[in-house]
Amino acid sequence: MGWRENLRPASFRGVAFFVETEEYSGGRRTVTHEFPLNDDPYVEDMGRKGRTYSLDGYVIGDNYQVAKAALIAALEAEGPGALVLPYSGERKVACPSFRTRDDIKEGGMCRFSLDFEETPAQPLQPSAVTVSSIAVENTAATLLGDLSSSFVALFDVGDQPQFALDSLTQIMASATAAVDAAFSPIITTAQDLATFKAQVVALAASAEALVRAPSDLVIDVLAILGPIPGLDSAAAVNALLDVYDFDPVAVPPAALTPTRATEAANQALLVGLWRRAAIAQAAVAVVDVDFPSFDDAVAVRDRILDRLDTESETAPDEVFVSMQKLRAAVVVAVPGVDNELARLVKFTPPESVPSLVFAYGVYGDLKDELDVVARNHIRHPGFMPGGVELSVLGRD
Numbered sequence: 052m053g054w055r056e057n058l059r060p061a062s063f064r065g066v067a068f069f070v071e072t073e074e075y076s077g078g079r080r081t082v083t084h085e086f087p088l089n090d091d092p093y094v095e096d097m098g099r100k101g102r103t104y105s106l107d108g109y110v111i112g113d114n115y116q117v118a119k120a121a122l123i124a125a126l127e128a129e130g131p132g133a134l135v136l137p138y139s140g141e142r143k144v145a146c147p148s149f150r151t152r153d154d155i156k157e158g159g160m161c162r163f164s165l166d167f168e169e170t171p172a173q174p175l176q177p178s179a180v181t182v183s184s185i186a187v188e189n190t191a192a193t194l195l196g197d198l199s200s201s202f203v204a205l206f207d208v209g210d211q212p213q214f215a216l217d218s219l220t221q222i223m224a225s226a227t228a229a230v231d232a233a234f235s236p237i238i239t240t241a242q243d244l245a246t247f248k249a250q251v252v253a254l255a256a257s258a259e260a261l262v263r264a265p266s267d268l269v270i271d272v273l274a275i276l277g278p279i280p281g282l283d284s285a286a287a288v289n290a291l292l293d294v295y296d297f298d299p300v301a302v303p304p305a306a307l308t309p310t311r312a313t314e315a316a317n318q319a320l321l322v323g324l325w326r327r328a329a330i331a332q333a334a335v336a337v338v339d340v341d342f343p344s345f346d347d348a349v350a351v352r353d354r355i356l357d358r359l360d361t362e363s364e365t366a367p368d369e370v371f372v373s374m375q376k377l378r379a380a381v382v383v384a385v386p387g388v389d390n391e392l393a394r395l396v397k398f399t400p401p402e403s404v405p406s407l408v409f410a411y412g413v414y415g416d417l418k419d420e421l422d423v424v425a426r427n428h429i430r431h432p433g434f435m436p437g438g439v440e441l442s443v444l445g446r447d
Contacts, residue, residue, distance in 0.1 A: 059140065061108060064125040064132040065193035068118070068163065073138050074105040104136065104144065106165040114203045116266040119151065119161045120273065121196035128192055130185045131170045145170050183384035184338040190380045191331045194373035198331070199269045201367045202324050206265040207313055215314040216262055218301040219321055223258035226325045227251060229297035230275055233290035234282075243280055250275055262321075269324065276328050284339040288351060291333035295326050295358055323362065327370065330358045334377055338384045343422060345394050348386035355381060402437035409435040 061070040080097040110118035125132065126146045134144045144167040152162045208216060231251045238244040254261075254271055261268040276294070279287070299322045306312035333355050342348040356378055363374045400409055406429065410420035424432050427441045435441070 058137045059135055061106075061137055062133075062135045063122070063146070063165075064128060064189045066118075066121045066125040066196045068108045068110050068122055070106055070108045070137050072107045073136055075139065076100075076103040076105070102142075102169040104134070104139070104142065104165075104167040104169075106136075106163070106167070108163045108165060109160055110163070111160045113159060114200070114266050115159050115161055117199040117203050117269055118196075120270045121192070121199055122163065123149075123151070124195060124273065124277075125192045126165070128188050130188060132185070132189055132192075134167055142167070143170055144168060183380070183387060186380045187338050187377070187384050188335055190373065190377040191335045194331050194370070194377050195273060195328065197369045197373045198324065198327050199273070201370050202269055202320055203265045205367070206268075206317055206320050208263055208265070208317060210310075211313060211317070212310065215310065215317070216259070218304075218314060219262040219317060220259045221301045222299045222318060222321050222325075223262060224255060225300045226272075226294070226297050226322075227255045227258065227275075229294050233293040234279065237286040237290060238279060238282060240281060243282075247279060272324055273328055276325075276332050278332070278336075284336050285341075287336040288333050288340060288355075291329045291336065292354060292358070295329040295333070297325065319365070323365065326358070327362050327366070327374070330355060330362065331377065334359070334381050337381070342386065345386055352381060352385040397440050397442060399440045400435060400437050403434050404437070406432035406435050 061068055078100045080100050082095045082097060084093040084095060086093075110122060112118065126149050131143050131145045134142045136142065146165065146167055148166045150164040152164075154160075154162070208219070231248075234247060235244065238247055254275055257271070261271060276291070299318070301318055303315045303318050304311045306315050337351060337355060340348070340351070342351070359374055359378045359381075363371050363378075366374055406420050406424050407417060410417050410423055420432075423429075423435075423441070429435060
């Protein structure tokens with residue numbers, strides 16, 4: 052078998068791209084010792100250098116912006132990922148830097164200069180949670196890439212009348228308002244909130260133009276649903292689930308004519324893009340949540356799995372496959388095979404007592420008193436209801 056037959060399609064975290072040149076760098080880590088009055092230096096071997104890979108690659112095609120956005124998302128995702136090289140095969144690497152170049156002379160194409168550094172498949176102190184979170188991030192990145200490609204290929208507004216385009220603009224307005232309502236109250240810093248608000252305003256203002264440009268629409272939707280710096284993971288999951296449940300307002304028309312059928316299909320695709328992107332990002336965020344109990348972790352995980360199952364029923368084939376892989380990764384990662392989370396137990400106090408008395412009677416300390424009040428939705432901490440079954444954290 053010749054070298055051409057051995058070439059493999061290049062990809063990172065499952066996102067494909069083309070490679071023109073591939074460079075490899077390695078060697079040994081050494082320290083040279085030179086002693087006074089001695090002409091012979093001594094080179095101390097400190098072990099093998101980390102291997103690095105430098106690539107010149109590109110994405111190309113009429114909808115190359117979608118492939119560009121998917122590859123950038125994969126390169127900027129946290130943690131190491133799987134890099135498949137044409138000549139060297141698969142490696143576990145991190146991407147410390149990359150550069151892109153669009154040239155008017157090369158329309159429909161974006162060039163990438165990529166730098167990768169090898170990293171262990173597992174950290175020096177193995178953690179099942181960390182490895183599982185990487186699997187979720189990688190499968191979510193693949194899903195978003197497949198979702199983008201599928202949307203651009205199927206979304207057809209070429210011959211649609213203005214009223215059909217207006218219904219799509221209405222869906223964009225509803226989704227954007229849902230994003231604003233979900234995230235604005237939980238962004239804690241003024242700078243991050245100002246940046247987010249500007250992004251929301253820009254998206255709302257360009258909605259009418261974006262429904263005519265599916266490639267740009269995908270990029271902007273994925274960007275506004277992407278991670279927000281400093282945002283608490285639990286709050287992010289709840290916000291993304293709220294976005295998933297947004298009301299599109301626009302009523303799908305009866306498919307009585309080809310025009311109406313296309314309008315209905317476009318509406319379903321646009322709503323699906325928002326919902327599937329939101330649930331993919333929620334799956335990424337949930338692995339970083341510090342859950343107080345095993346039962347809490349399972350409850351939130353199942354909310355995400357239910358929505359993944361719902362979207363899988365109507366997803367295109369390639370998106371369906373990616374969603375099923377993401378579902379499997381989330382099941383493994385949350386709450387994780389080696390979790391030490393407390394289980395919830397039921398306790399019925401014989402009489403009404405203050406929450407402090409209740410917590411001390413159950414635990415022998417007051418550490419989880421606030422959790423008891425919040426978990427059981429107690430209106431007044433001075434009156435924990437007697438004769439009512441309450442949920443409390445179990446302790447060994």
